[in-house]
Amino acid sequence: MRERNDARSDPDRPRLDAEERRRSDAVVARLRAFADPDGFVPFDRYMELALYAEGLGVYGRERSPLGTEGDFYTAVHVHPLFGETVAERIRTVRRVLGRDRPFRIVELGPGDGTLAATVLGALSSAPEGTHGLDYLLVERSSRLGRTALEKVESAGRAAGVPVRLSSAAGADGPVRGVVLANEVLDAQPARRLRWNGTVWTELGVRVVDGRVVPAESDRVPPVPSPALDPPPRPGTVLEVSPAAEALVREVADHLVEGEFIAIDYGAEESELVAGHPLGTLAAVHRHRTVDPYEAPGVADLSVFVNFTRVRAAARRAGLEEIAYCSQAEALGFWGLPALVDAAVRAAPSAEAEVRVRLSVKSLLFGFERFRVLELAARPTAEALRRVT
Ligand SMILES: C[S@@+](CC[C@H](N)C(=O)[O-])C[C@H]1O[C@@H](n2cnc3c(N)ncnc32)[C@H](O)[C@@H]1O
Numbered sequence: 001m002r003e004r005n006d007a008r009s010d011p012d013r014p015r016l017d018a019e020e021r022r023r024s025d026a027v028v029a030r031l032r033a034f035a036d037p038d039g040f041v042p043f044d045r046y047m048e049l050a051l052y053a054e055g056l057g058v059y060g061r062e063r064s065p066l067g068t069e070g071d072f073y074t075a076v077h078v079h080p081l082f083g084e085t086v087a088e089r090i091r092t093v094r095r096v097l098g099r100d101r102p103f104r105i106v107e108l109g110p111g112d113g114t115l116a117a118t119v120l121g122a123l124s125s126a127p128e129g130t131h132g133l134d135y136l137l138v139e140r141s142s143r144l145g146r147t148a149l150e151k152v153e154s155a156g157r158a159a160g161v162p163v164r165l166s167s168a169a170g171a172d173g174p175v176r177g178v179v180l181a182n183e184v185l186d187a188q189p190a191r192r193l194r195w196n197g198t199v200w201t202e203l204g205v206r207v208v209d210g211r212v213v214p215a216e217s218d219r220v221p222p223v224p225s226p227a228l229d230p231p232p233r234p235g236t237v238l239e240v241s242p243a244a245e246a247l248v249r250e251v252a253d254h255l256v257e258g259e260f261i262a263i264d265y266g267a268e269e270s271e272l273v274a275g276h277p278l279g280t281l282a283a284v285h286r287h288r289t290v291d292p293y294e295a296p297g298v299a300d301l302s303v304f305v306n307f308t309r310v311r312a313a314a315r316r317a318g319l320e321e322i323a324y325c326s327q328a329e330a331l332g333f334w335g336l337p338a339l340v341d342a343a344v345r346a347a348p349s350a351e352a353e354v355r356v357r358l359s360v361k362s363l364l365f366g367f368e369r370f371r372v373l374e375l376a377a378r379p380t381a382e383a384l385r386r387v388t
Pocket residue numbers: 059066074075076077108109110111112114115138139140141144181182183184187188247
């Protein structure tokens with residue numbers, strides 16, 4: 001979970017070591033090539049380079065941004081109960097699709113592999129067994145992909161489930177099963193739009209005296225304008241991510257039976273405009289909120305998912321919505337309460353029991369801005385809706 005406080009006007013200055021300073025300077029130097037002839041760089045291009053440049057970006061560099069030693073953690077690191085509850089939903093989908101048929105789990109953006117390892121551990125101890133399962137890790141960062149595979153391969157062997165790295169959701173053929181994406185849509189490069197009272201304009205950056213500074217272009221952004229009635233107050237900023245929408249379309253192209261489960265912080269477009277008029281861009285470095293322009297390639301950047309656009313893209317691509325709800329509600333539907341009872345009963349000490357209860361509190365209340373979007377391939381939508 002990225003520490004988020006988009007209303008803060010005084011984020012910390014990131015404290016960089018020499019290696020981080022060198023990398024950040026290298027990103028700034030590369031940024032010049034990403035600029036339009038007038039020097040303007042749309043925000044999504046800046047975010048693309050800062051996060052994904054091979055060897056330089058937050059996800060391309062040697063030090064992992066995930067976990068307590070990194071920059072942020074996600075729900076998968078809070079407690080295995082998160083992944084175990086996701087595994088319960090996977091078991092339900094598998095039961096609906098038929099346990100005697102092959103079933104694939106594709107995880108987009110597995111990061112360090114924590115969720116995959118937990119899910120495989122939970123599936124291996126389920127009474128129906130793991131026959132016919134396989135697990136594909138689709139990780140954009142080659143370094144994190146290797147880390148994830150190393151961690152997950154042994155869990156796969158113990159569970160009797162083949163685990164492979166794959167280059168895209170459908171690269172190994174059509175998917176009959178479940179596609180998972182935890183905190184992946186918010187990490188897609190986003191465009192930032194600003195309402196000037198008459199039209200939406202585009203925000204981005206410029207390089208001035210070797211530093212990245214926020215900038216605005218008066219050209220009309222090449223994405224559909226928000227249809228908001230009444231129009232927002234002048235100065236309102238909204239983020240949209242064509243890349244996140246493209247990822248959903250890609251999953252829709254390959255998911256032939258089963259579900260796509262996307263878990264992320266975000267909101268509807270109208271809620272974003274009303275609740276976050278300055279936008280939702282956040283940067284974190286070593287668990288502190290920092291200035292998003294000070295340390296490209298070092299500080300993680302993310303924006304809230306614009307679920308209005310993502311849900312519309314899913315509908316247009318032929319996926320059917322099974323659920324759109326809070327993370328707490330989804331975990332509840334999928335079976336968290338029974339798993340918590342079992343974990344509490346199995347706790348070896350009063351201290352361990354308190355740790356379980358505190359983690360559950362964090363999963364339910366610490367992720368209050370998180371939404372779960374469950375989308376089904378059309379042939380299986382009706383049956384899956386009945387088990388929601
Ligand atoms: C915020 S991290 C979340 C990691 C993990 N899912 C978790 O919950 O801890 C986002 C991850 O998505 C990966 N990623 C981003 N875009 C991707 C894409 N188009 N395909 C596959 N992985 C992607 C990043 O490299 C990174 O590992």
